[in-house]
Amino acid sequence: MPLYHTEDQAMLADTASGFMAEEGNIAKQLRHWRDRDCKDGFGHALWKQMAEMGFTGMLLDEDDGGLGLGHVEAGIVLEEIGRNLTPSPFLTSSVLAATALKHGSADMKGRYLPGLIEGESVFAVAIDETAKHRPSRITTKAEKSGNGFRLSGSKSFVVQGASSDMIVVAARTSGSDEDEEGVTLFAVPQDAAGMTQNPVRLVDSSMASHIAFEGVELDGDAVIGEVDGGRAILNALLTAGRIGAAAEGVGVARGAMDLTIDYLKQRKQFGKLIGEFQGLQHRASHLYSEVEVARAVVIKAQQLLDAGAESAELMSSVAKAKVAKAAGLAVKEGVQMHGGIGMTDEYDIGLYMKRDRALQEFLGDAFFHAGRVAEMSGY
Amino acid sequence: MSDLETFRAQTQSWLEANCPPEMREPVRDDADVYWGGRRATFKNEAQKAWFEACVEKGYTVPAWPKEYGGAGLNAAEAKILRQEMSRIGARPPLSSFGIWMLGPALLKFGTEGQKQRFLNEIARGETRWCQGYSEPGSGSDLVSLQTYGEDKGDHWVVNGQKVWTSYADQADWIFCLVRTDKDNKYQGITFTLIDMAFEGVSTKPIKLISGNSPFCETFLDNVKVPKSYGEDIPAQVGEVNRGWDVAKYLLGHEREMISGMGGGERTAAIGASMKRLSAKTGDELDPVLRAELAMFDVDALAFTAMGEKFMDEMKAGKGHPAQPNMMKYTGTELNKRRHELMMAAGGSRSLEWESDETRGGTPARSWLRTKANSIEGGTSEIMLNVISKRILDLPGA
Numbered sequence: 109m110p111l112y113h114t115e116d117q118a119m120l121a122d123t124a125s126g127f128m129a130e131e132g133n134i135a136k137q138l139r140h141w142r143d144r145d146c147k148d149g150f151g152h153a154l155w156k157q158m159a160e161m162g163f164t165g166m167l168l169d170e171d172d173g174g175l176g177l178g179h180v181e182a183g184i185v186l187e188e189i190g191r192n193l194t195p196s197p198f199l200t201s202s203v204l205a206a207t208a209l210k211h212g213s214a215d216m217k218g219r220y221l222p223g224l225i226e227g228e229s230v231f232a233v234a235i236d237e238t239a240k241h242r243p244s245r246i247t248t249k250a251e252k253s254g255n256g257f258r259l260s261g262s263k264s265f266v267v268q269g270a271s272s273d274m275i276v277v278a279a280r281t282s283g284s285d286e287d288e289e290g291v292t293l294f295a296v297p298q299d300a301a302g303m304t305q306n307p308v309r310l311v312d313s314s315m316a317s318h319i320a321f322e323g324v325e326l327d328g329d330a331v332i333g334e335v336d337g338g339r340a341i342l343n344a345l346l347t348a349g350r351i352g353a354a355a356e357g358v359g360v361a362r363g364a365m366d367l368t369i370d371y372l373k374q375r376k377q378f379g380k381l382i383g384e385f386q387g388l389q390h391r392a393s394h395l396y397s398e399v400e401v402a403r404a405v406v407i408k409a410q411q412l413l414d415a416g417a418e419s420a421e422l423m424s425s426v427a428k429a430k431v432a433k434a435a436g437l438a439v440k441e442g443v444q445m446h447g448g449i450g451m452t453d454e455y456d457i458g459l460y461m462k463r464d465r466a467l468q469e470f471l472g473d474a475f476f477h478a479g480r481v482a483e484m485s486g487y
Numbered sequence: 488m489s490d491l492e493t494f495r496a497q498t499q500s501w502l503e504a505n506c507p508p509e510m511r512e513p514v515r516d517d518a519d520v521y522w523g524g525r526r527a528t529f530k531n532e533a534q535k536a537w538f539e540a541c542v543e544k545g546y547t548v549p550a551w552p553k554e555y556g557g558a559g560l561n562a563a564e565a566k567i568l569r570q571e572m573s574r575i576g577a578r579p580p581l582s583s584f585g586i587w588m589l590g591p592a593l594l595k596f597g598t599e600g601q602k603q604r605f606l607n608e609i610a611r612g613e614t615r616w617c618q619g620y621s622e623p624g625s626g627s628d629l630v631s632l633q634t635y636g637e638d639k640g641d642h643w644v645v646n647g648q649k650v651w652t653s654y655a656d657q658a659d660w661i662f663c664l665v666r667t668d669k670d671n672k673y674q675g676i677t678f679t680l681i682d683m684a685f686e687g688v689s690t691k692p693i694k695l696i697s698g699n700s701p702f703c704e705t706f707l708d709n710v711k712v713p714k715s716y717g718e719d720i721p722a723q724v725g726e727v728n729r730g731w732d733v734a735k736y737l738l739g740h741e742r743e744m745i746s747g748m749g750g751g752e753r754t755a756a757i758g759a760s761m762k763r764l765s766a767k768t769g770d771e772l773d774p775v776l777r778a779e780l781a782m783f784d785v786d787a788l789a790f791t792a793m794g795e796k797f798m799d800e801m802k803a804g805k806g807h808p809a810q811p812n813m814m815k816y817t818g819t820e821l822n823k824r825r826h827e828l829m830m831a832a833g834g835s836r837s838l839e840w841e842s843d844e845t846r847g848g849t850p851a852r853s854w855l856r857t858k859a860n861s862i863e864g865g866t867s868e869i870m871l872n873v874i875s876k877r878i879l880d881l882p883g884a
Contacts, residue, residue, distance in 0.1 A: 110799035110800075110803065111795050111796035111799045112796065112799060112800055112803065112805055369881070372881060373880075373881065373882060380883070381883070383882045383883070383884075384882045384883035384884070386872075389871065389872070389879075389881050389884055390868065392875065392881065393813075393870075393871040393874035393875045393878075394871065396813065396879060397813045397816055397874070400793065400810075400813055401786075401789050401790055401792075401817060402789065403796075404789065404793035404795070404796040404797075405788070405789035405792040407792075408795065408796070422788075423792075426784075426785050426788045426789055429782075429785040430789040433782075433786075474785075475778075477785070478778070478781040478782050479778075479781060481781055481784055481785055482758055482777060482780065482781035485756055485758050485759045485784060486759045487758045487759050487761070487762035487772065487777065487780070
């Protein structure tokens with residue numbers, strides 16, 4: 109398959125681009141909700157609109173009421189989300205949680221998927237337990253209790269946790285902290301007794317929770333997939349989520365770069381447009397090159413994942429790491445080339461820097477993923 | 488099975504039958520690369536057999552039309568052939584500036600007579616070409632070139648000096664930028680084909696910091712160049728005084744070729760092989776070096792995807808026409824970084840200039856060679872200038 113969008117995908121990109129620029133733009137969403145100190149950090153009305161566009165259930169099978177599309181398509185939506193810094197539950201609900209729920213029972217799908225498809229429900233995923241992403245270590249425990257389980261432990265960086273109707277929680281049902289096996293995924297409803305959320309606002313105005321589980325009683329039907337068999341599902345949702353986050357990161361990078369290149373063509377100093385200075389031209393061109401490479405590896409990873417290729421996992425880490433570097437460069441160069449005005453809240457470039465910072469950390473930063481590339485390559 | 492699946496299966500069995508095991512080993516030295524030409528010799532029977540099988544099949548230039556010695560493969564078929572050759576590690580049967588550079592120019596700008604003669608000679612490895620672009624006073628500012636062809640009716644008399652002519656001392660013909668109008672900077676250059684056996688053509692190898700001499704100075708002293716080599720075979724490609732168009736087109740190809748050398752799926756990531764290399768000398772990868780290698784491998788694997796996307800887009804007529812400049816810039820800078828890391832991983836062993844263990848100082852010489860990657864065919868800084876102007880549309884660029 110060639111590494112560019114098919115005609116259908118190009119049409120979707122046009123649609124998504126128009127929709128996000130119109131409805132999901134920075135003034136209408138990010139700044140709007142931020143300036144009102146919104147407890148969700150995103151707008152539910154937009155989430156409904158995204159449902160009407162067919163985005164919310166796009167990755168779900170047609171039998172489950174979804175569109176049966178792939179990660180190239182989800183990535184198209186995510187890139188536009190990134191470009192407009194649109195706060196929405198799409199990545200956590202429609203990519204991460206949806207990937208987990210695909211492995212759920214028919215009963216569980218019936219419970220959760222219609223709400224997602226309609227844009228009525230929001231889901232979160234609780235994986236990290238410390239300040240850095242380290243999914244190999246799962247210490248939150250789920251012990252057998254009657255017909256169900258008792259959940260105890262804590263999670264952090266649960267994005268939109270307090271706004272969610274259900275949280276996918278990775279917990280240990282057997283073995284020790286670092287064991288590959290013995291992990292189970294649970295769908296924990298928001299109103300579960302014994303679950304305490306401490307939501308905090310992050311640098312990019314999004315909300316994420318620290319969650320404590322103190323003897324949370326769960327029915328057996330809260331298990332996603334098989335007991336002790338959650339690692340494979342966790343890996344699947346991580347791969348999908350990382351590739352999705354990388355796509356959003358490409359959007360952030362392109363958005364920041366476009367703003368910056370425009371600025372170089374408008375700002376005058378020493379009687380010249382600053383874009384005439386070779387010192388800035390070369391930096392802008394280097395940035396363009398890095399962003400192009402990042403785009404390429406993201407579509408490669410998306411296609412591999414959609415094809416069910418084994419190498420999708422390696423390429424997900426390559427993509428996440430490469431995008432982290434390219435987008436990091438885009439926002440840093442962006443602020444610097446804007447000069448003093450880049451430090452003001454009034455200009456959008458700083459918002460890109462903040463979103464990039466949060467996105468870098470989400471599901472593993474460049475250091476984590478480069479290390480993973482090394483391990484998977486055998487060194 | 489779809490047509491392409493059938494083609495893949497046929498290609499696999501053809502390669503199995505025709506590519507000798509020795510030709511699936513990595514290239515170790517210059518003699519492993521067959522360049523063709525009047526003076527060429529084969530290193531061994533396997534090299535000869537592989538070359539001849541490919542000539543017969545049209546696989547020295549698979550995407551060229553059959554009437555010019557190619558196999559007439561479409562883009563999808565050519566990609567499959569590349570993939571299958573890469574999968575078994577097959578060496579290119581023929582390396583040649585004729586294939587990479589003159590061929591594409593002739594296919595686009597050549598007359599039917601030129602194509603019939605020169606393309607077939609290139610495809611069959613009969614003529615080895617070299618490129619005469621740069622001059623001592625015209626490097627990055629190539630259009631200032633001074634080599635002059637004086638019009639003498641049925642011939643030109645050419646005088647001047649070219650530099651960085653790759654393997655000119657072993658080439659049979661040179662495609663050469665010659666000024667034919669001193670008053671017209673851009674529209675005063677003719678893309679001229681010159682037989683190096685003509686009187687007045689001489690070459691002198693340039694010894695590089697790597698100790699090798701892949702480049703020459705080429706001198707043209709009162710060389711009488713006929714305006715025609717036969718019916719419908721003019722000595723110039725494109726029109727007289729319009730050679731700059733051909734040169735620009737070709738520079739694009741050269742940039743693609745150089746950027747391609749930085750990629751290649753089999754060699755993209757180096758971390759694992761550097762770990763093995765360290766183990767051979769009883770060393771372990773330093774943790775900070777390992778981290779650098781990991782960061783490099785991320786960039787290299789991502790660039791491999793970029794190379795694939797670039798080729799796919801180019802074949803489909805998508806993508807920005809100035810994108811080869813980005814590929815060249817990124818690919819060559821990456822390759823320099825790769826060799827820096829390889830030197831570091833090899834330690835003092837990689838300093839050896841002459842030893843059997845290093846096959847004659849290959850690590851050090853290759854490392855030094857890569858420094859030219861971002862100079863030849865347009866420096867990195869020129870590439871960034873072009874990206875600024877043609878892609879980013881920055882003012883005054």
